Amino acid sequence: MNLTDTLKNITGVVESDSNLTEELREDIINLIAEVNVDPTPANLRVLSTVLEKLKDTTKYLSALKTFSSFESTNLSA
Amino acid sequence: MAEIAAAPISVTPEARAVRAGGAIGGVPELAKLKLSEWFNTAKTEVRKRIGLTKAEAKIKGNEQADPKIGELGVKVIKGVGDLVEKRGEYLEKSAYSRSARATDHEKKLQALREKPVEAAKKAAEYDIANTTLQMLDLPGRVGPGALSRIEQARELAQRVIDTSSEKWHGFWAERDNQVAERDLDTAVKYGEGAKATHDFADKFESIISSKEGLSKLKESKTAIKSEVDQTTAVKEKLAGQFTEVLTTGADIGKGGAEQIKQQDVAEIKKQEQILKDVQHSVTAAGTK
Numbered sequence: 001m002n003l004t005d006t007l008k009n010i011t012g013v014v015e016s017d018s019n020l021t022e023e024l025r026e027d028i029i030n031l032i033a034e035v036n037v038d039p040t041p042a043n044l045r046v047l048s049t050v051l052e053k054l055k056d057t058t059k060y061l062s063a064l065k066t067f068s069s070f071e072s073t074n075l076s077a
Numbered sequence: 078m079a080e081i082a083a084a085p086i087s088v089t090p091e092a093r094a095v096r097a098g099g100a101i102g103g104v105p106e107l108a109k110l111k112l113s114e115w116f117n118t119a120k121t122e123v124r125k126r127i128g129l130t131k132a133e134a135k136i137k138g139n140e141q142a143d144p145k146i147g148e149l150g151v152k153v154i155k156g157v158g159d160l161v162e163k164r165g166e167y168l169e170k171s172a173y174s175r176s177a178r179a180t181d182h183e184k185k186l187q188a189l190r191e192k193p194v195e196a197a198k199k200a201a202e203y204d205i206a207n208t209t210l211q212m213l214d215l216p217g218r219v220g221p222g223a224l225s226r227i228e229q230a231r232e233l234a235q236r237v238i239d240t241s242s243e244k245w246h247g248f249w250a251e252r253d254n255q256v257a258e259r260d261l262d263t264a265v266k267y268g269e270g271a272k273a274t275h276d277f278a279d280k281f282e283s284i285i286s287s288k289e290g291l292s293k294l295k296e297s298k299t300a301i302k303s304e305v306d307q308t309t310a311v312k313e314k315l316a317g318q319f320t321e322v323l324t325t326g327a328d329i330g331k332g333g334a335e336q337i338k339q340q341d342v343a344e345i346k347k348q349e350q351i352l353k354d355v356q357h358s359v360t361a362a363g364t365k
Contacts, residue, residue: 021156034149042143043142046149056127061164
């Protein structure tokens with residue numbers, strides 16, 4: 001899979017991510033588009049950093065959500 | 078009374094430590110905290126572990142990147158920070174709401190559990206009333222028939238008065254009459270006490286034997302059970318959402334949710350490795 005296809009796929013996933021706000025989603029898609037136009041190593045590193053943080057955010061927030069639910073129930077007793 | 082509904086699951090501190098620690102990558106001290114403290118620590122840990130500040134510094138330090146792309150990257154990182162903050166606040170409010178509902182459930186259950194206690198107290202009073210009657214040497218026990226026996230005592234006393242008045246005159250007659258009146262007063266006094274006890278017993282028996290009362294109690298139990306079931310369903314739904322969101326998060330680097338079917342922790346770790354590999358390949362592709 002070449003770079004353009006990879007970025008296209010990532011764009012598709014971001015577009016369908018309901019956890020993101022509309023504004024944040026647009027910014028990420030714009031960033032991907034800009035990197036696709038000028039895919040220098042430095043620009044790709046920026047995108048890679050952003051995607052990594054996005055992944056961590058989703059993972060930790062979903063974990064926080066699930067376990068806060070258990071905590072709220074068990075700690076109320 | 079049989080147990081009305083399952084009590085909230087009792088989670089040991091050790092189990093909570095494992096669970097909460099696993100939630101945000103190993104923070105066992107969370108298990109010792111109250112809900113508000115739990116959230117404050119959890120949110121702080123989440124922000125720290127995501128490392129947004131470092132990421133922003135990393136992008137700003139990438140001087141070779143296009144300034145426009147750098148600015149966009151920083152903007153996205155800040156946006157992610159806002160998302161974490163807002164989502165954390167929302168989750169905290171939701172948790173307090175759930176906590177309040179759980180407390181309400183517990184109160185309702187406790188109220189139902191206390192009903193047998195109230196009944197037992199009344200039964201004890203019932204026994205005391207009967208014992209009192211026996212000590213006063215009044216006939217019978219509290220319940221149907223007690224009143225008729227009290228009335229018999231009244232009639233007996235009255236007959237003594239009447240008989241005394243008719244048979245004897247003068248001092249002895251008067252004396253007997255006084256004795257008879259005293260007996261009557263005693264009978265009335267005991268009678269009133271016994272009647273109050275009798276009324277109480279009747280009321281108690283009507284509560285116990287009332288089909289409507291038992292029906293209402295049964296309906297309350299069903300409603301509570303239903304609410305507990307709904308709470309369980311919400312928990313299961315949240316667990317499902319967790320898996321779904323985590324899958325999407327891991328897919329961001331890989332590009333294609335259908336390519337990943339995560340089932341367990343090992344699979345999650347595998348996905349994270351795949352993501353890193355993809356990110357490296359993206360970087361490598363850019364260098365060609």
